[in-house]
Amino acid sequence: MEHQCDIIEEILRKYPNATRDALVPILQDVQNACGCLSREAVIRIGAYLRLPASSIYGVATFYNQFRFRPTGKYHILVCRGTSCHVKGASSLLLLLRGKLGIREDGVPAEDGLFSLEAVPCIGACGLGPVMSVNGKLYAGIDSEKKLDAVLEECRKLKDLEGGTVQ
């Protein structure tokens, strides 16, 4: 917690004399650094910008981009745009939920490795159905085999890092 507070203070220092215009950039910076917007972060940013917590929460919930709970180590976005939908995005989504044991979008599965979010168009309509993992785009995921390959890649990466999931 201490650590997160320091990160937020450091970000705020980059915005001296900021007004409400700086709200969205600050929210983006904090989310990038901390993974999500915690309650404490929202209240601290509000105190800094002299904005009520309710207003900040209102702005942050307006955009799909902002999250209030930490994601898994690998955060998967599945495109739900029209073009991907036609190419079978909804079955991809169902398949993913089942495979990863995801109960609620945005909340990591029990192992903490993956989290999943369905989003409006990612902007790669010619390549559907598309998904992205931590920002890296995977195109044409139209079979279970291709999906498994992507997930396997992530798991291997994790093993290579030997990292534990936070």
Next chain:
Amino acid sequence: MFEISVNNRNVEAEPGETILSALTRAGIEVPTLCHMKKLTPTGACRICVVELEGMAGLVPSCSTPVEAGMRIFTNSPRVIEARKLIIELLLADHPDDCLYCVRSGSCRLQKLAQDYGVRERIFPPRRRENTLDTASPAIVFDQSKCILCGKCVRTCSEIQKVFAIEFTGRGSNMRVSPAFHDSLNVSSCICCGQCISVCPTGALREKSSLNEVTAALADPAVYPVIQYAPAVSVSLAEEFGMKPGADLSSVLNAALRRLGFRRVFDSAFSADLTVMEEAAELVARLGNGTALPMFTSCSPAWVKFVEEFYPEFLPNLSSCKSPQSMLGALIKSRFAELEELDPRRIFSVSAMPCTAKKFEAERPEIGRDGMADIDAVLTTRELVRLIRMGGIDFEHLDPEAADPPFGERSTAGKLFGASGGVMEAVLRTVHRFLTGKELKSLKVDQVRGSDGLREMKFRIGGTELGVAVVNGVGNARALLDQLKAGRRDLHFVEVMACPGGCAAGGGQPINVMENDRLRARVNSLYASDQGESLRTAHDNCAVQRLYRDFLQKPNSAIAMRLLHTGYEKRDVPL
């Protein structure tokens, strides 16, 4: 001034005003749902659309400025069709439970559906998930009935400047909510209930205590007593088809006895007592110069506001309990003792113009030995329901007096219902305390009125007091910020959380600000002050008797124990 044509008739309009404002002045009614007088229009609900010649689409009259030569049609078939469609769309995700809704009869959406002849559901129901928030002691928030007009959000932020609620989410997921989708109960909500007063539907309502009260009235083992606030007695008349503002105290006493209350007390009596305690406290603070200016503490929403937003001013709040809580404490101590009653048998009800009083009654300090002083608080609206349920007809009731020992009051206590009333009542008594003489003119003109912030210099003997009267916590912020910045010329400040004071409280009959009812109520309070002879709290014999026999003197040890309290900083997301 120029002319515009409305429905082929000429109507005068002023440059810069909106079409709606010109139409309203000309007596042409246009329905609105999101419109709020004196605030910037948002044009959110579109129900006020009119047809404007030369424009392809209909325009919202609330947010379109008038221009010379405009030709407007307010009820052409196209307009009617559009409004009807808007209502049908609003009803698409609205529950069909009008029969069970507390706002049936005072619901704007219901009235519009009636007026525009919506007789069947044309869109398949699309219900939002049930997100009923009942955790607050004062306010129930029923998302399923919300039409997202935004009036509650604007009242909370732009008028009261509390910012407890905001629009969250986007599109079909949008809803009104406190930060983090918390419950109102743990938000910065001060329970003032002004959101309820402006809500066009039943989405916001008070947390009702009627069931507890009717159960207590029916239980022979329980000894039910009731007190009612000054503002309540002047706000009931219009609900029963009588002249708005008429003071019904004496018939209300009779009605409450018919309903089964064993004793009926007047909170204006304990308002007199508050005056005595608060005047003595002010005199003491003026003497030693500490914690000035002193703030009144009768308004529980204002107290909560200070606890949350300006904890540095907690020492400035008067330690006096509100009249409700003073009387509550006396009922379960002095009254129980006199009547040889077990205080735990007493069910103490209060009827208040206020939703925050429900919150106040639940404060742990308001009671002793694990026993609450006030068992249930009814808003004026709930009291109206209770009286209707009891089949009471005011026309057939003879006037009765409130019960001793807490039934006698001066008009000073009665003035608590008006913004500036506590100030005026306390100044009369402070003058007496400091000089030993009565004020030459008991009427203190400068503190009367309806402005959100009024200030004056008040001379008592050789000293000049700076006093201020504030109504609406939004207006209090400006003053508090001045004090924070070092302003030192004020000694006593009255703050009522609701704009318009208790007479326009969040528990009052709906639509108070829409007509002259507020003025009628306040005029009624001032008329009784003009017309009666007992006009100062310190001359109230019942109050004098209570001090002689029980409390000794203002701010005595026993008075401090029963009638005073403390406050603490509240940690809520601001």
